[in-house]
Amino acid sequence: MKLTLIRHGHMAGDPFICPERPVKGCLSEEHGILQAKATAEALRNENFDYAFSSPYGRALQTAEIVMAERETDIRILPYLYEWMPNRALEQVPSTVLEEMQRQAGDAYAEDTWKTEMGEGYYDMCARIIPPFLKDMSAIGLHSRMGGFVPEEHAKELSVVVFGHGGSLGILVSFLLGVRPFPVGSFTFEHTGAAVLHFTERKGIYYPQLVIRALHRSSS
Template sequence: MMKLTLIRHAQMAGDPFICPERPVKGSLSEEVGIGQAEATAKALKEERYDCAFSSPYGRALQTAEIVLAGRQLDIGIMPYLYEWMPNRELEKVPSTVFEEMQRQVGDAYAEETWKTELGEGYFDMCARIIPPFLRDLSKIGIHSRMGGFVPEEAAKELSVVIFAHGGSLGILMNFLLGVRPFPVASFAFEHTGAAVIEFVERKGIYYPRMLIPAHH
């Protein structure tokens, strides 16, 4: 069965925007993050992955390297799969002004926050992430068609794993599962939280559905 696993990075350390050289060091916290990634590697050691991808940010890429250590698997970079991008121009304003802007956004109804001065809006993120994501799936033989996906013969049993961030993974989950767009996230990923999407075939079209495993 074709399958897509989405994994959030472990607890970070250092510069959140760094896109480091590999192998990655110092992007996960030594006291918590490294252990979270190692525990995830142990929990997923029996899982088969044919393709692996990561956000370019260090915290996602270091998590991917630890979780996939020992596998003969290249980690491709999805350069568009970084987290919500703040308005960097606001770094120039006085802290009191910035704090007031944050307060005003925090006090607003969700429907009033599709796009704010603080940074990217929801649809900005969708436009940044979803079209290139579909192109990358197409490169490995999974084509978006007629409300679902049509895989090439060689891709029908592919198992793909992607390491990224809570916000960007939430965008992908909403899109794949057909959840309505909304400024308040529908899915929350804890550090190293993993979501598994299976693809179920109906008359040649493969439709995504979320697998919720039992914990026993």
């Protein structure tokens, strides 16, 4: 079993748009599209049995470019969008909004579980984690006792998920058992990828983050 989580490329346009497919204009021409194409080339020899994506255009366009030469369908996960700001603040005078941002920025992390700026950390966890586990269960990967119990056909599955830095960070933290905290423990660069392999112990498959060497060894 293997799970690959990929952040979108550098975006362009409306960050909240959920476009029709094929997606155009959600990645910047000068950076985002090139990043997605480079990712496609880097993963050309990787097999993916399932591909999932955030509904937001920048993630979905990245997924379409990376998966373009493959027969695997891209399934939309409607809950896998990024942190949601408080849209009501768009009507607040800029001076008031700047003061709110300053106060939030000056606060200790422990005081920012939930602020007026938008969605709280636990809100995101509740939005993302339960439905993700349900979708994994639907393809034969059942969450049990801190790991997964796969059905026989699912033991060798390779799954790729295209999303956002914050939402993917929450998934990695949950899967690896990292304690919840308002400051994320993982940072994804544009088209950054986290690869989780699953190791079996007494019928339970536990995810492990693969940390690759920075060089190619000949031995």
